[in-house]
Amino acid sequence: MSFFSSQFSLSLHLTLGEIMSEWVLILGGSTGHGAATAKKLAKDGYGIIAFHFDRGEAKKIAEQTINEITDLTSGRCHYFNTNAASEDAMKTYIPKIKEISSGSQLKLLLHSIAFGTTTNFFGDKPVTQRQMDMTVHVMGNSLLYWTQNLLNQELLGDGSRVIGLTSEGNYLAMEGYGPVSVAKVAMEAVIRQIGWELGQYGITANSVQAGVTPTRALTKINDRWEDWVENTKKRNPMRRTTTPEDVAGTISMLLRPEADFINCSIIYCDGGEHRSGTI
Numbered sequence: 001m002s003f004f005s006s007q008f009s010l011s012l013h014l015t016l017g018e019i020m021s022e023w024v025l026i027l028g029g030s031t032g033h034g035a036a037t038a039k040k041l042a043k044d045g046y047g048i049i050a051f052h053f054d055r056g057e058a059k060k061i062a063e064q065t066i067n068e069i070t071d072l073t074s075g076r077c078h079y080f081n082t083n084a085a086s087e088d089a090m091k092t093y094i095p096k097i098k099e100i101s102s103g104s105q106l107k108l109l110l111h112s113i114a115f116g117t118t119t120n121f122f123g124d125k126p127v128t129q130r131q132m133d134m135t136v137h138v139m140g141n142s143l144l145y146w147t148q149n150l151l152n153q154e155l156l157g158d159g160s161r162v163i164g165l166t167s168e169g170n171y172l173a174m175e176g177y178g179p180v181s182v183a184k185v186a187m188e189a190v191i192r193q194i195g196w197e198l199g200q201y202g203i204t205a206n207s208v209q210a211g212v213t214p215t216r217a218l219t220k221i222n223d224r225w226e227d228w229v230e231n232t233k234k235r236n237p238m239r240r241t242t243t244p245e246d247v248a249g250t251i252s253m254l255l256r257p258e259a260d261f262i263n264c265s266i267i268y269c270d271g272g273e274h275r276s277g278t279i
């Protein structure tokens with residue numbers, strides 16, 4: 001082995017070694033974008049800590065995901081089935097997270113929770129204040145409280161990323177999407193401000209805007225979700241819908257050192273869907 005190749009393999013080894021000791025935290029990691037990201041980052045060498053909130057059939061799917069990630073990480077995988085948006089969950093689980101990571105800083109805090117009211121503002125079932133407040137808290141503001149609490153416990157630091165998932169519904173009005181749309185705008189503002197305030201410590205915050213993706217969440221938005229999928233395929237410049245694996249790959253890239261200077265931004269992972277008109 002030449003001097004250069006041995007140096008290269010040494011530095012590669014160190015980089016992988018460093019990653020092997022790093023952990024990521026995924027809020028909403030059992031299905032859809034969160035599960036695909038957990039699998040991809042497990043393959044990249046990260047330990048996975050995740051929350052999900054699943055009952056019945058969804059719990060069985062979650063168990064399959066957890067088994068797969070446990071194998072991929074050789075056991076460096078911890079899933080908690082509870083409402084991650086509650087203050088109690090943060091109080092109870094942040095000390096456990098600190099124990100799991102041996103106090104070392106998390107590489108990533110990802111918000112991939114889909115849990116909100118999908119109804120219109122007017123008509124048969126007008127959204128209530130309680131439903132609006134819950135949706136904006138769970139799908140938007142809860143990311144701020146997680147970030148505050150993790151930062152207080154020194155679990156975020158130089159090189160850590162805060163990422164949330166947004167959608168085209170952040171600037172388009174759609175059937176049944178009003179409350180989630182408000183939550184997406186709140187989340188984007190939360191992320192922008194986190195990145196603006198914490199950038200000086202090397203912590204970045206960005207939104208990833210996924211295109212329409214056939215996941216469990218999509219089926220809950222509207223009975224016509226299959227029409228949405230078909231229309232999206234026609235409208236998307238790449239003639240297909242987004243997959244959770246597309247989003248997972250984008251997030252994996254954003255964890256690389258080359259992305260250290262990307263902050264307070266929205267990164268589109270949708271094949272150009274957001275640039276494509278609907279006529």
Ligand SMILES: NC(=O)c1ccc[n+]([C@@H]2O[C@H](COP(=O)([O-])OP(=O)(O)OC[C@H]3O[C@@H](n4cnc5c(N)ncnc54)[C@H](O)[C@@H]3O)[C@@H](O)[C@H]2O)c1
Nearest residue numbers: 028029030031032033052053084113114115167213215217
């Ligand atoms: N599917 C799409 O078309 C699409 C497009 C753009 C953005 N997004 C966003 O991506 C994110 C993930 O959605 P998805 O499509 O992967 O949905 P999904 O239903 O497949 O996954 C949602 C995850 O959130 C978890 N969860 C729900 N409530 C929770 C709670 N209170 N506490 C902890 N975990 C909870 C579920 O257990 C699951 O792991 C959402 O923010 C969604 O708005 C989705």
